[in-house]
Amino acid sequence: MILIYTENWDGKFKKLTYELVSYGSELAKQLNTNVVALSIGNVEDNELQKLGDYGASKIVSINEAALETFDTQVYATVITQIAENEGAKTVVLAHNNVGKAISPRLSAKLKAGLVSGVENLPTSVEPFTVKKKVFTGKAFANIVIKSDIKILTLFQNSFGLVENKKDAEIEKFSVSVSDSGTTVLETKKATGKLLLSDAEIVISAGRGMKSGDNWQPIEELAELLGGGTACSRPVSDEGWRPHDEHVGQTGKIIAPNLYFAFGISGAIQHLGGVSSSKFIVAINTDKDAPIFEAANYGIIGDARTILPEMIEAVKRIK
Numbered sequence: 001m002i003l004i005y006t007e008n009w010d011g012k013f014k015k016l017t018y019e020l021v022s023y024g025s026e027l028a029k030q031l032n033t034n035v036v037a038l039s040i041g042n043v044e045d046n047e048l049q050k051l052g053d054y055g056a057s058k059i060v061s062i063n064e065a066a067l068e069t070f071d072t073q074v075y076a077t078v079i080t081q082i083a084e085n086e087g088a089k090t091v092v093l094a095h096n097n098v099g100k101a102i103s104p105r106l107s108a109k110l111k112a113g114l115v116s117g118v119e120n121l122p123t124s125v126e127p128f129t130v131k132k133k134v135f136t137g138k139a140f141a142n143i144v145i146k147s148d149i150k151i152l153t154l155f156q157n158s159f160g161l162v163e164n165k166k167d168a169e170i171e172k173f174s175v176s177v178s179d180s181g182t183t184v185l186e187t188k189k190a191t192g193k194l195l196l197s198d199a200e201i202v203i204s205a206g207r208g209m210k211s212g213d214n215w216q217p218i219e220e221l222a223e224l225l226g227g228g229t230a231c232s233r234p235v236s237d238e239g240w241r242p243h244d245e246h247v248g249q250t251g252k253i254i255a256p257n258l259y260f261a262f263g264i265s266g267a268i269q270h271l272g273g274v275s276s277s278k279f280i281v282a283i284n285t286d287k288d289a290p291i292f293e294a295a296n297y298g299i300i301g302d303a304r305t306i307l308p309e310m311i312e313a314v315k316r317i318k
């Protein structure tokens, strides 16, 4: 059985959850097994049922007040318990901050081999071999997991949504949560804002914008296209933009369908966070900027004159 750890945002599943379940059900075909999805939090039955559309045959739903605050140790213990109850041989989580925090603990608890940051189904199930990018995407590694239980973390947007309708049975489960020994003093949750990692379109900008005061057109374009805003690291280091917008090796790793890079040189550390985007559009005054090697479309020109033209063009099309 394959266990999928799902994530929701205020009771609605994140897009990555459907990707994880789709991945799990395609993997289940290879392994000739079924998919159980685990949901933690207050998620209504009609929302839970949607996981059946992507191939989950069972949904274990846990809604405990003690799990309202995310605590890695407690969550790892709960997921371990469900994995053991259900006899999971493979556990799949998202390759985001949550998955990256939980999966090593799960790996230790379940004595399971872990491969983090996969983008595709295993190239072979006997031996269980997965291919993943290494060295900021400069090379690939084929990794064989030999343990009985296997854990994978999947990059967002790397695996599309695959409909695979099943009549999913919902099981409400309660757990007794013991104290992890750590206390979360405060959690600050962004509300009403598109999660950068969930955005299909991302408008990103770098030092070429010259100043934090020049971001209005970036925000306007993002608003018009229903996208999120991101930036390069020096931009957030300068305090021009908040740190949660910084993408790259040391920031968020994103993979939207469309990534606009205004005034970003395309350093390897930046590309490490965005190179899995389906389409990259680069706007840069320097025709030799490395970003053009990674981009599908390039415009050589001044971001500050091209941005208003793009905004006008989008308004016209709309």
Ligand SMILES: Cc1cc2nc3c(=O)[nH]c(=O)nc-3n(C[C@H](O)[C@H](O)[C@H](O)COP(=O)(O)OP(=O)(O)OC[C@H]3O[C@@H](n4cnc5c(N)ncnc54)[C@H](O)[C@@H]3O)c2cc1C
Pocket (backbone or CB within 6 Å): 205, 206, 207, 208, 209, 231, 232, 233, 234, 235, 246, 247, 248, 249, 250, 251, 262, 263, 264, 265, 266, 267, 268, 269, 270, 273, 283, 284, 285, 286, 289, 301, 302, 303, 304
């Ligand atoms: C260990 C380590 C980790 C790092 N992690 C990250 C990371 O996670 N994310 C990250 O982004 N960086 C990271 N960096 C920094 C990275 O190496 C680069 O320095 C950084 O990405 C450059 O940011 P930039 O492209 O905004 O600025 P610059 O390199 O200064 O590039 C600005 C670009 O704008 C262009 N430009 C100038 N004016 C205009 C204009 N008017 N219109 C259009 N284009 C214009 C220029 O031609 C240039 O290409 C890391 C570095 C290290 C050493």
